[in-house]
Structure formats: C-alpha cells, structure tokens
Amino acid sequence: xxxTWMRFFTPGPAHHRLGLVCLGVGLQYGxxxxxxxxxxxxxxxxxxxxxxxxxxxxxxxxxTVTAPALLWLTPGVPHHxxxxxxxxxxEGFVDFAGPAAASYTELGYIEPDRPVVPLxxxxxxxxxxxxxxxxxxxxxxxxxxxxxxxxHELLVALRRAxxxxxxxxxxxxxxxxxxxxxxxxxxxxxxxHGMTPAELRTAVRRGAGCSPKDYLLGIRLGRAKExxxxxxxxxxxxxxxxxxxxxAYFSRLFTRRVGMAPVRFRGRQGRTVxxxxxxxxxxxxxxPVIGRTTTGTAP
Numbered sequence: 001x002x003x004t005w006m007r008f009f010t011p012g013p014a015h016h017r018l019g020l021v022c023l024g025v026g027l028q029y030g031x032x033x034x035x036x037x038x039x040x041x042x043x044x045x046x047x048x049x050x051x052x053x054x055x056x057x058x059x060x061x062x063x064t065v066t067a068p069a070l071l072w073l074t075p076g077v078p079h080h081x082x083x084x085x086x087x088x089x090x091e092g093f094v095d096f097a098g099p100a101a102a103s104y105t106e107l108g109y110i111e112p113d114r115p116v117v118p119l120x121x122x123x124x125x126x127x128x129x130x131x132x133x134x135x136x137x138x139x140x141x142x143x144x145x146x147x148x149x150x151x152h153e154l155l156v157a158l159r160r161a162x163x164x165x166x167x168x169x170x171x172x173x174x175x176x177x178x179x180x181x182x183x184x185x186x187x188x189x190x191x192x193h194g195m196t197p198a199e200l201r202t203a204v205r206r207g208a209g210c211s212p213k214d215y216l217l218g219i220r221l222g223r224a225k226e227x228x229x230x231x232x233x234x235x236x237x238x239x240x241x242x243x244x245x246x247x248a249y250f251s252r253l254f255t256r257r258v259g260m261a262p263v264r265f266r267g268r269q270g271r272t273v274x275x276x277x278x279x280x281x282x283x284x285x286x287x288p289v290i291g292r293t294t295t296g297t298a299p
Contacts, residue, residue, distance in 0.1 A: 004028045007136040011144040019100035022147035025132045031088040036080035042097040046071035049122040051089025056080040068122035070158055074112040092129035096151045107209030109155045118163040125157045170207035180219035181243045186212045221257060228262055229269040235262045
C-alpha cells in the first residue's frame with residue numbers, strides 16, 4: 001500500500017522566460033512502486049526525508065539510498081530507483097525546467113554526475129516543497145510564478161543542505177570572505193590555509209561554484225559599492241580599503257565588471273545619511289520605530 005499526492009502544471013512561454021518553471025510537485029510515502037527505467041526531458045529533484053532504498057545507474061551499478069538524501073533526475077539520463085519494499089520512504093519531488101537550469105548546473109547547484117546526494121538535513125528543502133504544494137491549489141492565479149520562484153529557493157535550500165558541506169558554509173569560504181579585502185593573491189590565500197592553489201580552486205569551486213578569484217572579486221566589489229554609496233571616501237581610498245593599491249586598476253576593473261565607473265556609481269547610488277550606515281543585519285521581527293532614537297555605525 002502507498003499514498004501519493006501530486007499536481008502537474010503547464011506554464012506558458014512567458015513563464016519559461018522567467019528562467020525556471022515548476023512542472024509538477026508531489027508528496028509520497030510508504031512502500032512506493034519502482035520508478036523506471038525511464039528517461040525524462042526535464043529535471044526532477046527527489047528529496048527523501050526518511051527511509052531508504054536504492055538507485056540504479058545507467059551502467060547497472062546500484063547505490064544505496066539512505067535518508068536524508070536527494071536524487072537528481074536530469075534530462076536525457078536513464079534512471080531507475082525504488083524504496084525498500086518493507087519500510088518504504090518519505091519523499092517530496094519537484095519537476096522543473098528552464099534556461100536557468102544550465103547556470104545552476106555550472107554553479108554546482110545541480111549535479112548531473114552525482115545522482116545520489118547525501119543531505120545533512122532535509123527539513124529546509126521539504127519546507128520549500130510544502131509551500132509549493134500549498135501554492136498548487138487550482139484556484140491560485142499566481143500558481144506558475146509562485147511555484148517557479150520557489151524552484152530557485154529549492155535549489156538554494158538543497159545546496160545548503162548538502163552533507164559534504166558544513167551547515168553554515170564551508171570554513172574555507174568563510175575565511176576567504178573574512179580576508180577578501182586584504183591585499184593578498186590567490187596563492188597567498190591558499191598558503192594561509194595550507195593548500196596549493198589547485199586545492200583551493202577545487203574547494204571554492206565545490207562550495208561556491210566559481211573560481212577563488214571570482215569569489216574574492218565579488219566580495220571586494222560588493223564592499224566597494226557600499227563604501228561608494230555610503231561614504232565620501234575618495235575612489236583611491238575605496239580601492240585601498242578593498243585590497244587594491246593601484247586606484248587606476250581598481251577603476252578599470254570596477255567599470256568592466258559593474259558597467260560604470262566608480263564615480264558614476266556613487267552619483268547614482270550615494271545615500272549619505274546622518275549617523276552613517278549600520279553594519280548590523282537588520283532584524284525583520286524588530287523593525288525600528290519612527291521617532292525612536294537609534295545609533296548607526298559607519299561601514
């Protein structure tokens with residue numbers, strides 16, 4: 001005996017142009033029937049919360065599946081899997097497609113070569129699937145957009161839940177973020193962690209889906225934007241604060257990556273306010289009260 005709930009959708013061309021669309025969502029538990037062998041033309045994320053079973057690769061090898069786990073079913077790749085017939089498993093699945101899937105794959109959020117992914121905790125992804133299921137009522141006029149947006153959220157939740165990464169992010173990435181604005185090369189960063197540059201590239205690619213250079217650059221440029229928008233520091237001083245001794249090189253780099261020169265960015269985004277900007281992340285559950293005296297700290 002098994003129990004199944006599922007809904008399938010047919011988003012229109014405009015929805016597909018949003019990048020990702022949800023084609024279906026389902027919740028199943030118990031001694032479910034075997035799936036496949038079959039081939040699909042879209043992606044499916046199968047999140048297994050409890051129980052276990054097996055997954056058969058195209059070459060016939062079998063991998064044991066133990067919850068919490070994720071099964072990646074990718075377009076054009078044969079798949080064949082089932083829960084243990086005696087115990088079954090609890091799964092939530094989401095079918096999706098769209099041009100943004102290629103970018104998520106490039107960034108390492110979707111892993112075609114790794115169809116069985118151990119998770120540290122399935123509660124985050126399952127919460128997203130639960131919201132998608134609630135949005136799937138037939139009288140929801142926002143159905144396609146709401147569920148499509150949730151696919152993006154699901155991919156982030158799955159990336160965060162991977163068991164091969166620390167719950168709060170890879171420690172190497174956290175250290176790189178902390179030291180990103182120091183005037184260090186990638187080789188310098190690698191040496192600080194007792195790694196070769198190649199080992200650092202592998203670690204950052206696995207954790208962030210990009211090279212160490214791009215990871216550091218993103219943090220530096222973000223910080224530079226904040227300083228340009230929130231302070232009156234000269235561009236040369238901003239450059240030094242984010243790790244560039246040559247302000248001309250910084251300006252060329254900023255212009256190439258941002259699409260405008262630092263001075264122009266400041267002219268568009270500058271928002272100098274009394275007391276300066278705060279570095280503290282605001283608590284949405286404790287909004288400031290108009291008229292209450294608050295103190296800010298300059299970034």
